[in-house]
Amino acid sequence: MNDPEMIASSDxxxxxxxxxxxxxxxxxxxxxxxxxxxxxxxxxxxxIDPEHWSLSLFGLVENPLKIAWNEFQxxxxxxxxxxxxxxxxxxxxxxxFEGPTVRTVxxxxxxxxxxxxxxxxxxxxxxxxxxxxxxxxxxxxxDCLFATHHDGEPLTPEHGGPVRLVVPKLYFWKSAKWxxxxxxxxxxMAGFWEEGGYHMRGDPWLEERYS
Numbered sequence: 001m002n003d004p005e006m007i008a009s010s011d012x013x014x015x016x017x018x019x020x021x022x023x024x025x026x027x028x029x030x031x032x033x034x035x036x037x038x039x040x041x042x043x044x045x046x047x048i049d050p051e052h053w054s055l056s057l058f059g060l061v062e063n064p065l066k067i068a069w070n071e072f073q074x075x076x077x078x079x080x081x082x083x084x085x086x087x088x089x090x091x092x093x094x095x096x097f098e099g100p101t102v103r104t105v106x107x108x109x110x111x112x113x114x115x116x117x118x119x120x121x122x123x124x125x126x127x128x129x130x131x132x133x134x135x136x137x138x139x140x141x142x143d144c145l146f147a148t149h150h151d152g153e154p155l156t157p158e159h160g161g162p163v164r165l166v167v168p169k170l171y172f173w174k175s176a177k178w179x180x181x182x183x184x185x186x187x188x189m190a191g192f193w194e195e196g197g198y199h200m201r202g203d204p205w206l207e208e209r210y211s
Contacts, residue, residue: 003079004076004078004098005079006078006079006080006096007078007079007080007081007101007142007143008081008143009080009081009083009168009169010169011082011083011168011169012081012082012083012094017083017091017093018091019091019204019205019207020205021089021207021209022085022089022090022091022204023089023090023091024090024091024092024093025037025038025090025091025092025093034151035093036092037084037092037150037159038086038088038090039158039159040088041124041158041177042124045157045158046123046124046157047157048123048161048162048178050069050162051069052069053069053072053162053163053180054066054067054068054069054072054180055072055105055146055163055179055180055181055182056121056180056181056182057105057108057109057181057182057184058181058182058183058184059115059118059119059183059184060114060115060184060185060186061109061110061111061112061115062109062110062111062112063110064109065108065109069162072100072146072163075100075104076100076104077100078098078099078100078101078104079096080096080097080098080101080143080144080145080166080168081095081096082097082143082166082168083095083168084168084172084175085171085172085204086171086172086173087172087173087209095151096150096151096152097145097147097149097150097166098147098148098149098150098152099145099146099148099166101142101144101145101146102140102141102145102146102165103142103144105146106140111136111184112184112186114186115136115184115185116185116188117133117134117135117136117184117185117186117187117188118133118134118136118182118183118185119131119132119133119182119183119185119189119191120132120133120134120139120165120174120176120179120181120182120191121180121181122165122176122177122178122179122180122181123178124177124178129180130176130177130178130191130192130193131176131191131192132173132174132176132191132192132193132194133188133189133190133191134167134170134174135201136184138167138169138170138174141167141169143168143169144166144167144168145165145166146164146165146179147160147163147164147166148161148162159177160175160176160177160178160179161178163178164176164177169203170201170202170203170204171202171203171204171208171209173193173198173202174202188200194211197210197211198210198211199211
């Protein structure tokens with residue numbers, strides 16, 4: 001079987017790929033031989049049985065949908081080469097994530113013309129789950145995907161497995177771990193981190209860390 005098509009995020013084509021205030025990770029993990037990938041999250045790591053995982057698409061859509069794991073696994077896959085920029089000032093270059101693109105998933109529902117933003121819902125302890133907000137234009141960019149793999153390996157629970165959102169052009173808190181739903185909205189609505197003072201958009205090249 002052929003490898004999934006590779007999409008290169010446009011930020012990987014920049015002459016200088018490290019945004020202001022960031023430092024690229026250089027240390028190698030002795031166990032994997034790969035660049036280290038820091039693990040950051042609030043609270044405990046939820047364990048999610050993939051067989052019971054699902055992704056709900058709701059809000060300003062003509063046909064709300066709940067995608068079960070087996071249906072999700074049957075969707076076409078892509079790979080995205082991108083850089084990670086964490087708001088805590090580290091960057092990890094040349095990541096390869098794999099999974100269905102956001103655009104592939106959006107083909108399953110008909111969005112209302114009124115939809116301009118999304119609120120991403122994810123498993124977690126905060127009010128039973130985490131949320132983060134995104135402009136629809138960023139969420140539906142060609143390099144965004146629902147990732148199940150990173151650098152050829154299944155995502156571990158610590159890194160958001162079984163499925164995390166990947167939005168390369170924004171700080172990495174916008175790439176919600178343990179994603180379970182996307183709510184389509186007609187206006188911007190702060191998520192958990194944004195209510196706590198994080199920026200409503202989070203562009204690393206503009207250092208949009210905090211509001």
